[in-house]
Amino acid sequence: MATDPLRNLDLNLLLSLDALLEERNVTRAAARLGLSQPAVSAALRRLRRHFGDELLVRTGNRYDLTPLATQLRPNTTTALVGVRRVFEAEPGFDPATSTREFTVVASDYSTTVLGDHLATELAREAPGVRLRFQLQTHGDVDQAPESLRHVDGMVLPHGFLQDLPAVELHTDGWVLVVSADNEAVGDAITMDQLAEMPWVVTHHAPTAFTPAIRQLSMIGVEPDVHVVTESFLPVPFLVAGTPRVALLQRQLANRLAEPAGVRILDCPWDVVPLKEAFWWHPAHRADPAHGWLRRMIKHAAVRLDQAD
Known part of the structure; x- marks a missing residue:
């Protein structure tokens, strides 16, 4: 033997x-x-x-x-x-007494606009649970579903993953931000101006463009990229005090516009909305604790929509 x-x-x-x-x-x-x-x-x-x-x-x-x-x-x-x-593993999951740690992979945008509502939900129902937000990388997305084996799930818009279970969350829009003192841009911006202005973009890689930037390229405007950042939070601060322009999620832009010193403008094209979802590995399907987490994330998304 x-x-x-x-x-x-x-x-x-x-x-x-x-x-x-x-x-x-x-x-x-x-x-x-x-x-x-x-x-x-x-x-x-x-x-x-x-x-x-x-x-x-x-x-x-x-x-x-x-x-x-x-x-x-x-x-x-x-x-x-x-x-x-x-x-x-527990025979049953009691959020009121559990000390389990949940790891959610998310961008700084999702952590900012959704994370506070999720943290509030968990603090009320499960005071002993620990919530860990892990910053999303290109590898997390490109190597899914394998990367999802190691965490509880990932908050990511539709268009990047398929053939994996997901919980539908919230919908957000895209807006443009320019410096508050940019006198070359009025209350509206034109496609011609966007083609000429310097841009701040996020995740500037062949497989990592935001859906709105991909759409802009498809309709004939190739952004003149001057600054690239791997995060969303710095974007308005990289625009402020410059002639630059950038795309940002509306809910994040609303929170950051005043402290960053930028103005929010509507996009002059029919921009595709951002539809967020929580993606997870099928191995978690029978886990009652994971099922509870999915419900809490959905509740947090509802609270976010109500607060918008």
Whole structure:
């Protein structure tokens, strides 16, 4: 009979392996785990014996992952998430007493306009629950559904993902923002002006344009991009005091226009609305805690629509 490889293996090593592969440094891994450096060094030695591989190799002043360690990194994260979910499992989910942590991947826009309502819902119904917002990256979107295995879900507009379960949330519009002191632009802006003005854009990459920017290009206006940011919150501040223009979600623009010193203008084309949804992996379907989270996110979206 084959020997179970887990019989003599301390599963705490999985935590050390995950930290070491992520940090690529024993000292930083120890700090992340709340352990001493000698303890993590000892764990690394055990892991090296187990795998028959160095895992971390010194290159100049840094450590790099070996090919095996590179292969192990995503598998380790998946395994660790699975272990945590096993020990978080409850015969029933009681939000009033639960201390579970939920991780939601979202842009800074979604965290700002939806997150406050969601945090309010959770604080009222589940005071012991922890809500973690993880900043969305291109990789999270491009590598879905695999990336969704490691979190509870992702807030993302339609048009990027398909064939995954989703909860419909709220609809927002797009507006243009210009500096409050931009005298070259009146109360309305024309398509010709947009073609000539310098732009601030977000996520300027082949697969990462906002839907409204893609639409603008499709109708013949190629933005003259002067500034690129990976976040939405800085956009109005990068426009203020300059001749630049930018697209921004209406609900976010309404919150930031006055403190940033910009004016909000309607788009001079029939701009496609932003339809947000909460996307999640089918593996969560039978989890009562996840079902509760989905309902809370939907309630938060309703509160957002009512407040708009």
